[in-house]
Amino acid sequence: MKRWIPLLVFAVLVAFFAKGLFLNPREVPSPFIGKPAPAFTLPVVGEAERTFSPADMKGKVWVMNVWAPWCVSCRQEHPVLMALAQSQPVPIVGLNWKDKDREAAALLERHGSPYVAVPDDLDGKVGIDYGVTGTPETYIIDQAGIVRLKHVGPIDPDTWKSKFEPKLKELGA
Amino acid sequence: MKSRHKKLIAIGLGVAGLGIIVALVLNAFQDNLVFFYTPTQVAAGEAPEGRAFRIGGLVEMESVRREADGLTVRFLVTDTAQSIPVVYKGILPDLFKEGKGVVAEGKIADGGVFAATQVLAKHDENYMPPEAAHAVEQAQKAQATLAK
Amino acid sequence: MIPELGHFVLIIALVLAIIQGTLPLIGAHRGNVALMALARPTAQGQFVFIAIAFGCLAWSFLVNDFSVENVARNSFSQLPEVYRITATWGSHEGSLLLWVLMLAFWTMAVSVFSRHLPDDMVARVIGVMGLISVGFLAFLLLTSNPFDRLLPPAPDGRDMNPLLQDWGMIIHPPMLYMGYVGFAVAFAFAIAALISGKLDAAWARWSRPWTTVAWAFLTLGIALGSWWAYRELGWGGWWFWDPTENASFMPWLAGTALIHSLAVTEKRGAFKAWTVLLALTAFSLSLLGTFLVRSGVLSSVHAFATDPTRGAFILGFLAVVIGGSLVLFAWRAPKMLTGGSFNWFSREAMLLANNVILLAAMGSVLLGTLYPLFMDALGLGKISVGPPYFNAVFVPVMAPALFLMGIGPLARWRDASLPDLFTRLKWALAVAVATGLLLPLTLDGFNPWATLGFALAAWILLTVLIGFRERMRNGARLASLPRAFWGMQMAHMGLALGVAGITLVANYEQERDVRMNIGDHTTLAGYTFTFKGTTERPGPNYRAARGTIEVSKGGKTLYVLHPEKRIYNASGMAMTEAAVRYSLTSDLYVALGEPLDETAKAWAVRVYHKPFINWLWIGALFLVVGGFLAASDRRYRIAVKKLEAPAGAAAQGA
Structure with a gap:
């Protein structure tokens, strides 16, 4: 009997680890799903006179992508967003989060912009309102301005197909 | 024997x-x-009195004030629902910034001010301490339920 | 092309590892010499291919290939060259690649230095190590490919975490991993012995030098990490009981128990089951450490990736390796007959007590580290277990072990008598107690913790000296004493130095946080620190505010210190670079806090006086040197040769 004790202790540990591993999943169910998207009005990068507010998009289903020029994962998803901007009709807005070095305009110039507008959230307050804990994060917002989906981490073609497309179809976009 | x-x-x-x-x-x-409480829990009086605990959240924008001695700092820790005033005497960690995640350890002192003995920030700029993220998340969940 | 080449050779290495992990084991089981002979070439080939892969990654870092995601995330064009190379293992993916490189290196070392071992033993040991390698290579290739491309390439990298830009961090991870992974050899020997059922003194003698070398590397790695924390974190602390630190400390405690218990198994044939279990435990804790750091289940100051898939993979691997080995242990344990009897004060008894205490200490660290996870998993709230818990439990648990450490080496094997030990040790005991009681009085008044620390340090030192004297009285000359004896005594002496250093710094350090304007001064431990203001100084990849602080005593300027506050260009991260004046008896440590006015004339400044803190690292160095000395004892080489003939014959008969 005695010789099984180490194994038993280990089994208990493993059970706790397994629980702990999935306790803090990156995919936090956002409290905003089904709630109105927090309102804001921000200047738009590269267009001196223009401001952007979620209210501008009323009546449309749209996607808001939170990104930053200093964020490497965002660079990884950039070509995916470029392709999506070409191939499907849903407009993508790119919230430029905490861009302290003011690099967004130059970067989009160089690599192209998948966005219809790039609101400039310099101090990160809007991001905080949306519960952003890191970039990139992406939201689907419907015709009535209700948040329908939140995705944490970069988008690749698979996540778009499996996660975004069904939701967009359901919303009739 | x-x-x-x-x-x-x-x-x-x-x-x-x-x-x-x-x-x-x-x-x-x-x-x-050391137990962990969110600012909302502290505001609701759930935190113990006379015993050290940790609070976590974001340093509220434009809330950091220095006293004349130069070393005493006052700021608000918020989980976006409630804010708790914190006072700390000493040198803050390098990554302590307004709008960033923070965890403070200390006790509730007179007047409901949280007297911190230690202020922790993470080693990585773009990473929020899990406790701070937890606090913000909880508050937002609570707000979402209230809004229903 | 270079990154693709790296990826490709990693796949080849995996294929070789699969061959190495299966065919030699089958061969050993069936007595097939041809299959067993595959062990050595596959192990050596695997090392070559992993080394090439590592070289490819290092090359990508060196030439700033920001089309590789790993490089873009962890390097920067302005980063000095030496850090670009070390950035290779600064990331999650890179550090895992270093892990498998180390494993392949140890396996190759076994394949080269095992000529005198029976073929089936070699085949089993290398086979088991191959299986471990399969797990880690698969983990690397499936979830953490270090060669993933980034399209379009990033224009520049995000820079290495500034905290890691320090030469202590250059060598800390490789040394630590050498230790972690080195326990895989002891593990593989234990598994091989369990499979073959041949658990004898020869097995213990074979694993002993490997275990001691791994332990010495781990000691060095931990000491470097602690020294890095002392200089770089800007808080003057040298041990934080952070989960990541604990993750390396637990295998160290188990490994320390293991090298002592192996001694008993080798000399007396006793504690076989216990020794095997410790060999399994030491490596299991190394794997556990890897899991804790890599999976993000515990929040820690330097946990890397928080990615559940990676965590799930390591956990699954952990369950298979550790679970499997424990099942094997439970199955084979009844076969292990325990050797000779011994009495209460024999060396066996002392070593057994030492083992029990070390494991209890390890258990208390494990409990403290995992308790927040247990509470969270059970939904009982979020808590943290801080340094006070560890200090309150660890110190009283370890104190008896340090006391026994003085007696153990002087007690005879099998049969020792208490009156005899007392006669030999009474003076040492009296002097140690007197030191403990009197020394604090000359410093700062009576202090029970200081008394305990000083008494134990003096006790160990004196018993080490008695050990040498008794040997010499029996006619031995210092130079002719075996290296194993020297190694043990040096390691024990190192511990005495470390205990003395810890006692002094923990009880008598002084610190002060002050606001300082230009020309202000503050006095600490008899030294006057005068702030002369800051100047701007550009670094290769950062800008720094460089402070000037004059230290004087009795009106005479002794030193000028230059602490810095750096802002790194790529990340915008601020970093405190402390200035330290090192000396054998005390360190003066100055760190800049933050500027307190718009013009940055007045700063928050933190000053420390740290008496005898360097004794800690010197003590650790003694441990390391002692470990290497003991492992190089000629006894192992001669003994192996003597065994060669009968063992070889036995293998052929099997």
Whole structure:
């Protein structure tokens, strides 16, 4: 009997680890799903006179992508967003989060912009309102301005197909 | 001494030693476990009085004030629903910034101010301390339920 | 092309590892010499291919290939060259690649230095190590490919975490991993012995030098990490009981128990099951440490990736390796007959007590580290277990072990008498107690913790000296004493130095946080620190505010210190670079806090006086040197040769 004790202790540990591993999943169910998207009005990068507010998009289903020029994962998803901007009709807005070095305009110039507008959230307050804990994060917002989906981490073609497309179809976009 | 007696004494000593260690551990746990509360919980009076605990959240924008002595700092820690005033005397960590995640350890002092003995920020600029993220998340969940 | 080449050779290495992990084991089981002979070439080939892969990654870092995601995330064009190379293992993916490189290196070392071992033993040991390698290579290739491309390439990298830009961090991870992974050899020997059922003194003698070398590397790695924390974190602390630190400390405690218990198994044939279990435990804790750091289940100051898939993979691997080995242990344990009897004060008894205490200490660290996870998993709230818990439990648990450490080496094997030990040790005991009681009085009044620390340090030192004297009285000359004896005594002496250093710094350090304007001064431990203001100084990849602080005593300027506050260009991260004046008896440590006015004339400044803190690292160095000395004892080489003939014959008969 005695010789099984180490194994038993280990089994208990493993059970706790397994629980702990999935306790803090990156995919936090956002409290905003089904709630109105927090309102804001921000200047738009590269267009001196223009401001952007979620209210501008009323009546449309749209996607808001939170990104930053200093964020490497965002660079990884950039070509995916470029392709999506070409191939499907849903407009993508790119919230430029905490861009302290003011690099967004130059970067989009160089690599192209998948966005219809790039609101400039310099101090990160809007991001905080949306519960952003890191970039990139992406939201689907419907015709009535209700948040329908939140995705944490970069988008690749698979996540778009499996996660975004069904939701967009359901919303009739 | 017979070997059976020897065995009994050995077992006795082993049990006594184990007992001492368990007592040490329990005693140390009693005194040194630090519980974590969100600003909302603290505002609701759920946090213990006279015992050290941790709060976490974001440093509220434009809330950091320095006193004349230069080393005492006052700021608000918020989980986006409630804010708790914190006072700390000492040097803040490098990554302490307004709008960033923070965890402070200390006690509730007079006037409901949280007197921190230690302020922690993470080593990585773009990473929020899990406790701080947890606090913000909880508050947002609560707000979402209220809005229903 | 270089990154693709790296990826490709990693796949080849995996294929070789699969061969190495299966065919030699089958061969050993069936007595097939041809299959067993595959062990050595596959192990050596695997090392070559992993080394090439590592070289490819290092090359990508060196030439700033920001089309590789790993490089873009962890390097920067302005980063000095030496850090670009070390950035290779600064990331999650890179550090895992270093892990498998180390494993392949140890396996190759076994394949080269095992000529005198029976073929089936070698085949089993290398086979088991191959299986471990399969797990880690698969983990690397499936979830953490270090060669993933980034399209379009990033224009520049995000820079290495500034905290890691320090030469202590250059060598800390490789040394630590050498230790972690080195326990895989002891593990593989234990598994091989369990499979073959041949658990004898020869097995213990074979694993002993490997275990001691791994332990010495781990000691060095931990000491470097602690020294890095002392200089770089800007808080003057040298041990934080952070989960990541604990993750390396637990295998160290188990490994320390293991090298002592192996001694008993080798000399007396006793504690076989216990020794095997410790060998399994030491490596299991190394794997556990890897899991805790890599999976993000515990929040820690330097946990890397928080990615559940990676965590799930390591956990699954952990369950298979550790679970499997424990099942094997439970199955084979009844076969292990325990050797000779011994009495209460024999060396065996002392070593057994030492083992029990070390494991209890390890258990208390494990409990403290995992308790927040248990509470969270059970939904009982979020808590943290801080340094006070560890200090309150660890110190009283370890104190008896340090006391026994003085007696153990002087007690005879099998049969020792208490009156005899007392006669030999009474003076040492009296002097140690007197030192403990009197020394604090000359410093700062009576202090029970200081008394305990000084008494134990003096006790160990004196018993080490008695050990040498008794040997010499028996006619031995210092130079002719075996290296194993020297190694043990040096390691024990190192511990005495470390205990003395810890006692002094923990009880008598002084610190002060002050606001300082240009020309202000503050006095600490008899030294006057005068702030002369800051100047701007550009670094290769950062800008720094460089402070000037004059230290004087009795009106005479002794030193000028230059602490810095750096802002790193790529990340915008601020970093405190402390200035330290090192000496054997005390360190003066100055760190800049933050500027307190718009013009940055007045700063928050933190000053420390740290008496004898360097004794800690010197003590650790003694441990390391002692470990290497003991492992190089000629006894192992001669003994192996003597065994060669009968063992070889036995293998052929099997």
